[in-house]
Amino acid sequence: MVKKAGCRKMGVISTDEWLKKDFNRPIQMMEKLKSTFHDSLDGDAIYQQLLKHGMYSPNQRTKLTWEYLQENDAWKKTQNLFTSYKKLWGGPDVPIYIFPLMSSWGWKKTNETKSGLAFEDKLFLFYDKEIADKEMEALLIHEYHHVCRLHRLEKEPKEFTLLDTMIMEGLAERTVERYLGAYYLARWTKLYQEDKLQEFWSKHLEGKHMIKRTDPLHDVLLLGQKGFPHMLGYCSGFYLVGKSEKISVKKSFIIQSEEFL
Incomplete structure (x- = not known):
């Protein structure tokens, strides 16, 4: 999925550290992102937007997903993938935010283990605990392709x-x-x-x-x-x-x- 929108730090952000502190308070975490959204959204509004695209809600299953992603080095692996494709495509440097995938994801009828949301200036990736390394790569390719296309197309989002x-x-x-x-x-x-x-x-x-x-x-x-x-x-x-x-x-x-x- 794709949107157009502002940002500071680049590459994979340490949302694993955010989750350690505020796993049960996702809106609190989203307050950190307010400056990256041009349309003055507060933490709750940002969270509601991300929920539509696969962001987790705190529960026992999504906590297990988060623990699995930590053990599986999901943040480091994604950074390595991003570095490779950014160089290969000559693409822009953007911050990437990784979170667990919602446990009752609306597209579960297709049994997806991943989802994402791309903006011109940032990227959100949502991983389920069953995700394989190649599926991480597939999601990064798909969503980062959106970022690159948004950067190159001379068209306003509303158009x-x-x-x-x-x-x-x-x-x-x-x-x-x-x-x-x-x-x-x-x-x-x-x-x-x-x-x-x-x-x-x-x-x-x-x-x-x-x-x-x-x-x-x-x-x-x-x-x-x-x-x-x-x-x-x-x-x-x-x-x-x-x-x-x-x-x-x-x-x-x-x-x-x-x-x-």
């Missing part, structure tokens, strides 16, 4: 269309496939066959793909809510990018969304 968001998700996940292979693609990429996606485009998306991200219908179609097919926009973006000719990763940061239609 983003549903097509822009769909293509952003499609390009990020095709980049995961390029580096790690199809096995590490998110499970939502395999929800529908090509003929179904063509049908969904005609039935649900054609004529609506240029609505702005400020339109309430944007997220409904993107995520497939309110009776629309699950993960409709994500799956359609992945399909649109996949049926066009292959482009380099660096070109994928700047190519215009309309070129995939």
